[in-house]
Amino acid sequence: MPDEAGAMRVVAAMSGGVDSAVAAARAVDAGHDVTGVHLALSRNPRSYRSGARGCCSIEDAGDARRAADALGIAFYVWDMSEEFADHVVDDFVAEYAAGRTPNPCLRCNESIKFAAVLDRALALGFDAVVTGHYADLRTAPDGTIEMHRAVDAAKDQSYVLGVLTQDQLAHSMFPLGGSVKSDVRIEAERRGLQVATKPDSHDICFIPDGDNAAWLTEKLGPRPGEIVDEQGAVVGSHDGAYAFTIGQRRGLRLGVPADDGRPRFVLDIEPVSGTVTVGARESLTVDRLECIKPLWCGSPPVSLHATVQLRAHGAEHRARVRVAEGAVDVELTDPAEGIAPGQACVIYDGTRVVGSATIARTG
Template sequence: MARLVAAMSGGVDSAVAAARAVEAGHDVTGVHLALSRNPRSYRSGARGCCSIEDAGDARRAADVLGIPFYVWDMSTEFADEVVDDFVAEYAAGRTPNPCLRCNEKIKFAAVLDRALALGFDGVVTGHYALLETGASGDVELHRAQDAGKDQSYVLGVLTQEQLRHSHFPLGGSVKTEVRAEAARRDLQVATKPDSHDICFVADGDNAGWLAERLGPRPGTIVDEDGTVLREHDGAYAYTIGQRRGLRLGVPADDGKPRFVLDIEPVSGTVTVGPRERLLVDVLEADRPLWCGPAPDGPLECTVQLRAHGAEHRAVVEVDGGLVRVRLHDPAEGIAPGQAVVVYVGTRVVGSATITATSRVEVGVGDGR
């Protein structure tokens, strides 16, 4: 039996994960993370997580399970490590994933550190992923059984030490089973909708939220030949691969839609062009985080480049803190700031943050 902290978000997954840990005989304490000094500034109702309603739902679930329940104030750590990082990344022309950052710095760093300091053995969460013990004795992170709910991508930031203290009871289940189990256990969250989007952007308007914090930073939207198409109020409102909301007015010569190809944050220049120019086959990345030993030599593998995105066959090479990924088949619309997560089969090898991409030259083979 282990003493575990159950991170209870107020949703059905974390409630059932806590219930399964209790049923398995563990000594479980429920904890809800207060991530904002003003919870009403975060999502409310079913649109997100981390709201006042979610805290109440988590407390009621803990009462049903008969386990102690506490609220841990992580608002300072969340603001410093997740919110401020999100703003800084967009200001630098990159496209971050705050959920990975939250898992890395809050749920499996700050929370786990506090849990271990208080004498707990680990943390249990409602993430959909599997943990297995490998031949070497290391704990391996694998994709969940339910491919549609698999969250191994956002857990690719976890180290071996963190994995050894993690418990993911839902990894072998599908979502319909989890909801049915919650209903059988009389958990009121059984039919609660899943959370979506970014929890700290209250109305879902990322561009508007960033504008309030970064202010106007005028620039231009240009074609690849440098022709100015219109002015804008901030390059942070755009992401590579974006098509909607460009409001260019003048159609392209070929009449086809144009997409954001590049963002230059210093000048505020946003470059647009045809869809085929979004294709890339080489990625460079830094800040690698390995779930176990780092790859030794070229690694034939697959990589995932966005949450719930497709897998791409690739070769990964590591040189200290730098990672180079060569895709066998080009990918579209990959932006600096995104995470590349490396897999061998279903096993997560680790992750890194994309810093640069190289485009396939249209009409010149595969660009190599």
């Protein structure tokens, strides 16, 4: 635990990108005893994204090591490939096969970075894990740790951290929560870190070329089915319903145009029959969410007026949230479009993250 001066033994999770490098540097500046760790998420790193994208490639591991050397801290590679495959990759495939739309980054934070990594760090005698996520941690008057949105709204990552529990937050450090990305890059350059100008990562790390549909087809094989309109008339066909997501407009390859000539969107995916239903954009609007598997950053609420975020970089929606018997019912004051089962609903009270749940049904 922290010594009398507040210094701690911490693991800095270093992805090979600029954010995690600067976060580690700030932890060193704060007087902590920092050990850099890079996560090996694949036994064959070339099977994941290659190039300087800041997450899981061989180049990223080298960038992380060079950053640790520049900071003068110890550096290790932890093999998390088995855990990553079980909890993130396999979950991603299973969710799409079931007609749902998962968020693998959120699942990685829940199961890998703040579960497997944190558990290992604590077992080894470390006090906390430092990451380059953009979120702000504050200590409430009652001593609990609150997670708030980052200062840089464009980089805020509180949505993908909404799965963290109070115990995990108490052993986490996010040094970049009060910074904007441009300043972080300037700081990295000033410190002589080679990753200062490295591009951000946007794609799913375990899909090398970013082609989700082709990758899922390779994993699941062809599963032909029909595309129908809201009246049930067949308007096209496909090789696998897992290649679609609710709200999708492009790549539908419909053989029959809409009567009014307007674009059509994916409204529903039926995984058993493989039927994909398309229709007008207005039919995507929902104002009710039924959510399951809630995870709370602090004490579970019973009922509250809040805002919810339904995509990683989506808008906030005003909502009434009710919690009962492990289920979360959300009534949206501000309706949303294109919301798919499997997505995360992250609940906010102002800037504070209350918790998250998985969307099971919309209405």
